[in-house]
Amino acid sequence: GENVEQHPSTLSVQEGDSAVIKCTYSDSASNYFPWYKQELGKRPQLIIDIRSNVGEKKDQRIAVTLNKTAKHFSLHITETQPEDSAVYFCAANTGTASKLTFGTGTRLQVTL
Amino acid sequence: DVKVTQSSRYLVKRTGEKVFLECVQDMDHENMFWYRQDPGLGLRLIYFSYDVKMKEKGDIPEGYSVSREKKERFSLILESASTNQTSMYLCASSFRVGSVAQHFGDGTRLSIL
Numbered sequence: 001g002e003n004v005e006q007h008p009s010t011l012s013v014q015e016g017d018s019a020v021i022k023c024t025y026s027d028s029a030s031n032y033f034p035w036y037k038q039e040l041g042k043r044p045q046l047i048i049d050i051r052s053n054v055g056e057k058k059d060q061r062i063a064v065t066l067n068k069t070a071k072h073f074s075l076h077i078t079e080t081q082p083e084d085s086a087v088y089f090c091a092a093n094t095g096t097a098s099k100l101t102f103g104t105g106t107r108l109q110v111t112l
Numbered sequence: 113d114v115k116v117t118q119s120s121r122y123l124v125k126r127t128g129e130k131v132f133l134e135c136v137q138d139m140d141h142e143n144m145f146w147y148r149q150d151p152g153l154g155l156r157l158i159y160f161s162y163d164v165k166m167k168e169k170g171d172i173p174e175g176y177s178v179s180r181e182k183k184e185r186f187s188l189i190l191e192s193a194s195t196n197q198t199s200m201y202l203c204a205s206s207f208r209v210g211s212v213a214q215h216f217g218d219g220t221r222l223s224i225l
Contacts, residue, residue, distance in 0.1 A: 001171070006154075009152075032212060034213060034214075036216075042218070043202070043216040043217060043218050043219060044155070044202070044216045045216070046213050046214070046215070049213060089154060089155065093212070098143050098162075098206050098207070098208055098209075098212040098214075099145075099157070099160060099170075100157075100214060101157075101171075102147075102154045102155040102156075103154055104152060104153060104154040105152075105154050
């Protein structure tokens with residue numbers, strides 16, 4: 001089955017700096033890659049997703065890039081703010097189109 | 113806005129009890145999922161269902177079963193609860209085709225004593 005690895009497990013940046021979280025996947029058939037943000041005590045929420053026919057997607061301060069050849073995708077957050085502090089999960093779909101395999105999460109801390 | 117509602121935020125049960133976790137969604141989604149979330153392990157899929165009365169095992173189905181009698185409701189059952197099933201349980205739902213983004217409930221923190 002699909003295996004998704006996520007790095008780093010923790011990331012601390014200063015407010016205003018950029019943050020990058022990287023994920024690799026194993027199943028070359030995967031074609032959908034969402035990113036979720038989970039604030040403390042809250043549900044995971046979808047923040048951005050990308051399909052395999054696209055190399056990059058942006059939404060204001062967040063962007064996701066996909067390299068299908070290398071089977072990795074990354075989340076980029078620019079001009080980080082304290083409210084960006086959360087745990088971020090990457091995921092990739094497997095076999096059945098809408099089933100997801102998640103990475104183990106990255107705890108991002110934005111310090112003042 | 114998608115609403116996925118889990119019946120309890122916190123639940124405390126004893127070992128050997130039969131435990132039911134309920135999830136309801138209001139978006140007419142075909143797919144529903146149960147995950148457990150443990151520190152350092154991310155979200156692991158227990159079971160999912162792509163239609164009423166249909167189910168498939170996820171990555172960690174042992175000790176669990178599910179029921180989907182109606183499209184909007186998906187239940188997770190711990191047949192005989194054990195302490196290693198103490199965890200956060202998250203329900204999610206999605207369409208089967210098109211926009212397949214999964215939408216999560218608030219989670220149930222289950223403690224087995």
